[in-house]
Amino acid sequence: MSSAADERATGTNGASGHMAGGDPRLDKLVHRLPPRMGGSVTYLLKPSSRWVRIPSGALLVVGGVFSFLPVLGVWMLPLGLALLAEDVPALRSSRSKVLDWVERKKPQWLDPSASKNDQS
Numbered sequence: 001m002s003s004a005a006d007e008r009a010t011g012t013n014g015a016s017g018h019m020a021g022g023d024p025r026l027d028k029l030v031h032r033l034p035p036r037m038g039g040s041v042t043y044l045l046k047p048s049s050r051w052v053r054i055p056s057g058a059l060l061v062v063g064g065v066f067s068f069l070p071v072l073g074v075w076m077l078p079l080g081l082a083l084l085a086e087d088v089p090a091l092r093s094s095r096s097k098v099l100d101w102v103e104r105k106k107p108q109w110l111d112p113s114a115s116k117n118d119q120s
Helices: 003-010 024-031 035-045 047-065 076-084 089-105
Strands: none
Touching: 024 035, 024 089, 035 047, 047 076, 076 089
């Protein structure tokens, strides 16, 4: 059975779909993103998007390493690692530790009633 069929069978498609990691904290962080960016991240995190996610994550990591160049930035490195963590088991434990830290130190980031534009 394909993942598209799984999504139809469980009724989890679109922006509220099941993400590859299955971590509800990650879902909460993605839902705080602006709608256009949230839709892109949701698409990348779907299990069926593996062949788009891996090259995207690798390119973001490389872009983060070359952050001294004008267009690229350090922000690309953690985003690339987060995307790669969906498919690389060694990075999953690190992602889990980061999400644990966010849950302890910045619980407002996971609060669905908090404003999306909250900069704290």
